[in-house]
Amino acid sequence: MQKYRKIYQDIVLKIMNRQWQHMLPSEHELSQMYEASRETIRKALALLSQEGYIQKVHGKGSLIIEKQMLDFPVSGIVSFKEMMHKQGIEATTSVELLEQVQADAYQADCLDISVGTSMWQLIRVREINGEKVILDLDYLNQEIVEQLPMAACQDSIYEYLEGQLGLGISFAQKEITVENPTAHDIQLLDMEGFSNVVVIRSKVYLEDARLFQFTESRHRPDKFRFVDFARRVHG
Amino acid sequence: MQKYRKIYQDIVLKIMNRQWQHMLPSEHELSQMYEASRETIRKALALLSQEGYIQKVHGKGSLIIEKQMLDFPVSGIVSFKEMMHKQGIEATTSVELLEQVQADAYQADCLDISVGTSMWQLIRVREINGEKVILDLDYLNQEIVEQLPMAACQDSIYEYLEGQLGLGISFAQKEITVENPTAHDIQLLDMEGFSNVVVIRSKVYLEDARLFQFTESRHRPDKFRFVDFARRVHG
DNA sequence: TAGTTTAACTTGTATAGACAAGTTATACAA
DNA sequence: TTGTATAACTTGTCTATACAAGTTAAACTA
Structure with a gap:
């Protein structure tokens, strides 16, 4: 699987496990953690943003959106x-x-x-x-x-x-x-x-x-x- | 406004006007047309894909999705x-x-x-x-x-x-x-x-x-x- | 003290290059 | 004719760099 997808999945897990509470580490830190370039990290973050996991704020960082865990999405394409x-x-x-x-x-x-x-x-x-x-x-x-x-x-x-x-x-x-x-x-x-x-x-x-x-x-x-x-x- | 957003809007217009029928020009051609790097073109195309205007197919190109023009999206955030x-x-x-x-x-x-x-x-x-x-x-x-x-x-x-x-x-x-x-x-x-x-x-x-x-x-x-x-x- | 400037962070945008991987049509060989 | 290789396309991924722009907190100044 592609690098940015693996990073995406790992971050989703860490959000679900409450490993990060309100904010993600900065793109710079993430790129060091995952040994990836900043652009690759940004691809993973774009996916997270699209799926409603985070909200990016210019100059600040990536805020975690509190999903009501019960509110599973019926939207999307799910069998x-x-x-x-x-x-x-x-x-x-x-x-x-x-x-x-x-x-x-x-x-x-x-x-x-x-x-x-x-x-x-x-x-x-x-x-x-x-x-x-x-x-x-x-x-x-x-x-x-x-x-x-x-x-x-x-x-x-x-x-x-x-x-x-x-x-x-x-x-x-x-x-x-x-x-x-x-x-x-x-x-x-x-x-x-x-x-x-x-x-x-x-x-x-x-x-x-x-x-x-x-x-x-x-x-x-x-x-x-x-x-x-x-x-x-x-x- | 940013370059990739302007390109996005222009391509939306061209799709609506039926200026391109079934396929978009290749990323290479688009990058020459708009005098932008391929990555910038790809950002515009990612937006188009997200909004349901095109479907990217590996090795082939970007297919235009026939939106029923009458089926305006009530989805999204629209007043x-x-x-x-x-x-x-x-x-x-x-x-x-x-x-x-x-x-x-x-x-x-x-x-x-x-x-x-x-x-x-x-x-x-x-x-x-x-x-x-x-x-x-x-x-x-x-x-x-x-x-x-x-x-x-x-x-x-x-x-x-x-x-x-x-x-x-x-x-x-x-x-x-x-x-x-x-x-x-x-x-x-x-x-x-x-x-x-x-x-x-x-x-x-x-x-x-x-x-x-x-x-x-x-x-x-x-x-x-x-x-x-x-x-x-x-x- | 209070306000302002500055420096050090953060994310956003744009570019260029390299290689992987899927598709297609042409040229070639049996 | 038929099938196969090849070359020339396409998009996908990843990297590195540069600069713009927003935020924050510490240092400085009045």
Whole structure:
């Protein structure tokens, strides 16, 4: 792995362990500690800043941002399995449907492919504490993901794509809205007494900028929470 | 302004104008065009990548990410006025309350200050197409924001803070949930037939990492839409 | 004492150079 | 024709240096 990434990870650890309380050592000191040039240290610090770990102040140093450790980020691109594991929540996934289909007009539009192109269609229900609260509808481009074993769907698709297929997942465009439940939602989720669902639609891309997945994740509103860290962009 | 920021802005313009269709010129070419070193170009490109304009591919170049131009980012830190202006939507803001108060226990916790510290309390209603759809509750630390004129509240608080007071707004931690409307919501918003509100709670920080504002923004669900760009962080 | 200057820190910006590593198209060989 | 090597591109990482600009605390001056 690259030097600046290792430094980044080590600093994250030291922040988590409260090894440094309010401020990081100066860039000069860090470059001596890690035997790296100042620019390499600055690359690691840029990552830390981007991820919301530190705030750099000109002339002063790098202040540590007190993350509410409980406020794990649901933002970013994280698989359901990764998320539940971080929180220590027990959840089960049941695959309702997994099949190869030819894209219809709507699906083709979602995946930026031509109508009739072969794709995977996947429907999963997530159960937390015995309640069915999340419905995930996935389309995957079969030109990119040729095989999609049932085991991967029950476990973690991202683990399969990155680990087995060696695909690099890079970025996503997401949209969050609140909508009325469909008959499908009511059929598959425990929706008694809830009149809305939170819908997260995502397009997920690889490192070479190819779109490979479209996901519609439908949440019961009481179990939905989205935490975000944002930096202001001037100009 | 710094060189790499000007280059960043110029490239954003050229992407928007479709001056470059699918790919950016190579870093070498750009460094000649802008008479800058490659590292300076790379700083501009890092910003573009961070903001979701391009995807860098090792050995190939910088691919332009097709942003749905309509999908303006509600993510990031953008004032209500800036957002409405970008979309060309006509909206009005009415100030329901603007007063100096001593923080109670809850408010003190929100702003990370001691109980009894002086702060601004602000309540505003946003009206779009003649419907009252957003209720904004703001607390501002008065040790940082000493004066808060009514005019600034009706126009744009951020414009006042950055323009008049010279404060640098830097980052925010946000949380989005869906909740039941309070009596207050029903009193101030047009909630007929809607049984939920989308609640966005934000802590907003300055460049020196001081927390100066807590905002609770309560949206009627049919008018709520959140668009996000996220990059996957490995390790 | 109180205020100001200065020196020694800090981070920010820009440059130049070297090498590693991934991609592509051409030239070459079987 | 087909496949392979190669050369010329591309971006990624790391280093070293120089100077600008913001902060702080000690030293100095009135």
